Amino acid sequence: MSSIRWARDGDHLVKLVETDVQTAEVRGTNPARVLRVSTAGDGQLVNDGSATETLRVEVVDGLRVARGTDPADADVLDVDDDATLVVDGSEQTLTLMEGSGTLDVSTTAAAGSTIDVVARELASHPAESDRTQIDVVRTQ
Amino acid sequence: MSNSKKPNAKGNRNGRGPPPWAGNGRHVERDGDAVAVGRRPREDARDRVAAATSQIDRVEAKLDVLLSILDDGGRP
Secondary structure, eight states: OEEEEEEEETTEEEEEEEESSOEEEEOSSSBSEEEEEEESSSSEEETTSSOOEEEEEEEEEHHHHHTTOOTTTSOBOOOOEEEEEEETTEEEEEEEBTTEEEEEEEEOOOTTOEEEEEEEEESSSOOBOEEEEEEEEOOO | OOOOSOOOTTSOOOSSOSOGGGTTSOEEEEETTEEEEEOOHHHHHHHHHHHOOSHHHHHHHHHHHHHHHHHTTTOO
């Protein structure tokens, strides 16, 4: 009979595998911070160049995620840091205050294409990346 | 030699398509807390050259194309 628990160890998580006899620790793989990138709207963007979709990037608690909470429901951590965001292949730096930051996206790209967005890393701490897509639709 | 292969982005019919480093050809421009994803300014300027109805518009558009090339380190 064994059980698994997760604990924080600095910037990473420790996996504790407990049996009746001993406890084993698996260290240094999962970051304690998880990036979450989401769109404020429906994830679609009209290609008239003036409509905007707001991207929200947040740092959430990796410990809660490891324990089974969906990243979408995990608590936002109160941290200030710079996140590297890759928008359609182009690196952008986004300053996060109290664990969160936003970036407005507009486009004149062809309808039917997609804009890939990857929240890749934090400047000061290891973090799990996240990605989303914006669908480009034709001007009404 | 058959010339029936599908043309790539350069229209040279070598059948291999654009190189991987060519990306998707879109331009991402940052302005504060916003980014614009779309066509490169040079593509817009070339369209304006083609669509110009007066000589002055055509000259202005061609200058925009040349400035864009200079901004891009002289790459055509």
